[in-house]
Amino acid sequence: MTLKELCIGIGMPEEVTETVLRIYKEQDYSALKAVTDKLYNRRDWETALEEIKKALGKDDKGLKMLTLQLVTGLNTYKLYEEKGISQNIFFDTFQCFSRFVGEHMVSYHTYGFDREWWTPRQISMEEFRLGELEFEMENWKGERVISVHIPSDARITRDNCLNSYEQAQEFFAKYYPEMKYRYFICDSWMLSPGLREVLPPDSRILQFQADYTLEEWNKEDTSYMEWVFKNLDLPFDELPEETSLQRNIKRFIKEGGFLGSAFGYMEKPVFCRV
Numbered sequence: 001m002t003l004k005e006l007c008i009g010i011g012m013p014e015e016v017t018e019t020v021l022r023i024y025k026e027q028d029y030s031a032l033k034a035v036t037d038k039l040y041n042r043r044d045w046e047t048a049l050e051e052i053k054k055a056l057g058k059d060d061k062g063l064k065m066l067t068l069q070l071v072t073g074l075n076t077y078k079l080y081e082e083k084g085i086s087q088n089i090f091f092d093t094f095q096c097f098s099r100f101v102g103e104h105m106v107s108y109h110t111y112g113f114d115r116e117w118w119t120p121r122q123i124s125m126e127e128f129r130l131g132e133l134e135f136e137m138e139n140w141k142g143e144r145v146i147s148v149h150i151p152s153d154a155r156i157t158r159d160n161c162l163n164s165y166e167q168a169q170e171f172f173a174k175y176y177p178e179m180k181y182r183y184f185i186c187d188s189w190m191l192s193p194g195l196r197e198v199l200p201p202d203s204r205i206l207q208f209q210a211d212y213t214l215e216e217w218n219k220e221d222t223s224y225m226e227w228v229f230k231n232l233d234l235p236f237d238e239l240p241e242e243t244s245l246q247r248n249i250k251r252f253i254k255e256g257g258f259l260g261s262a263f264g265y266m267e268k269p270v271f272c273r274v
Contacts, residue, residue: 001077006070009091012098016063016111023067027056036072045120062113069119070097076123083175085128092129093122099153107231130171131164132156137176140185140265146172148186152227156204161211169268183265186212189224191262193217198248198257212264219258224249 001009003024007017029036032055038048056064073094080090096119104112121127127136127149133156134149146168150156165184172179191209199206226232228249229239236254241247249259 001074003071003074006074006077006094007098009087010095010098013101013105013111016066016098016101019063019111020067020070023064024071027064027067029068029071032068036068039069039072039120040124042120042124042126045117045124048120049116061110062116063111065116066097066101066113069116069123072123073097076125079125085175089128089130089171093127093134095129096122096134096151099151103152103230107226128168128171130167132160133164133168135164135168135171137172137179138185140183143183144179144181145183145185145265146181148184150186150188150190150208156208158204158207161208182268184268185263185265187261187263189221189227189259189261191264192224192259193262194219194252194257194259198245198252209262209264212266214262214264216263217260218262219260221261223261224259 004017004021007020012020032052035048035051035055038044038051052065052068053059056068059065076094077087077090080087096115097113100115100119101111101113104110104114121136126138127134129135129151132151132154134151136147136149138145138147140147154160168184172181190205191212191214193214195203195205195209222232225239228246236250239246239250241250253259
């Protein structure tokens with residue numbers, strides 16, 4: 001697979017694809033292979049990113065980093081092929097790059113990439129998108145678990161979520177049979193008990209969180225600001241009220257409510273076949 005084919009396959013905006021291809025021609029990425037190889041080991045992610053940023057130099061919009069990570073992803077594709085994992089799953093998983101670039105445009109009105117701290121998960125094959133949800137191999141309380149992430153473009157209907165959980169169990173049983181786990185875990189603003197105060201009982205978000213047993217609620221966490229209001233830098237009074245969710249959460253917080261984020265778990269779903 002070529003870099004251009006990767007960009008097309010994940011739906012990268014044409015303007016960004018052109019920039020990525022230009023940067024690729026200007027930079028000798030083979031000289032950085034020793035450090036990019038560290039992206040395949042979770043414990044080395046932070047160190048690798050620091051070394052990469054130093055090597056790349058000034059990178060205001062993060063497009064040099066985007067290019068480097070996509071180039072590294074070409075090797076990841078070879079690893080997918082070796083494992084027999086389909087190209088569709090690869091593209092679905094790596095679409096996070098184009099999604100993050102698009103979210104940067106929504107927030108800051110320009111294309112950019114500022115999620116380099118997250119995407120080593122996809123590069124190192126620790127996380128996969130299966131249906132509407134993403135699933136990451138992690139550890140929790142001394143045992144292996146599958147961490148569930150909800151992409152911003154996910155349609156979390158009940159059927160879609162059940163289908164994703166089933167796909168995940170089949171996927172890990174087939175491609176990672178050594179991955180023995182009992183629990184799915186999730187750490188997200190979508191699990192916040194505060195949402196019960198702002199959403200109707202038949203809300204898809206509330207249906208999603210009902211599957212999880214709540215372990216911890218961090219009322220002070222503000223990560224929801226980025227996902228709900230698309231911009232962490234806006235003063236509270238300037239937060240948009242374009243959707244009912246935005247209006248209800250803004251009113252709830254203004255009246256003294258807490259949203260934050262929450263952590264929950266559920267046992268391997270009994271409604272799946274595996």
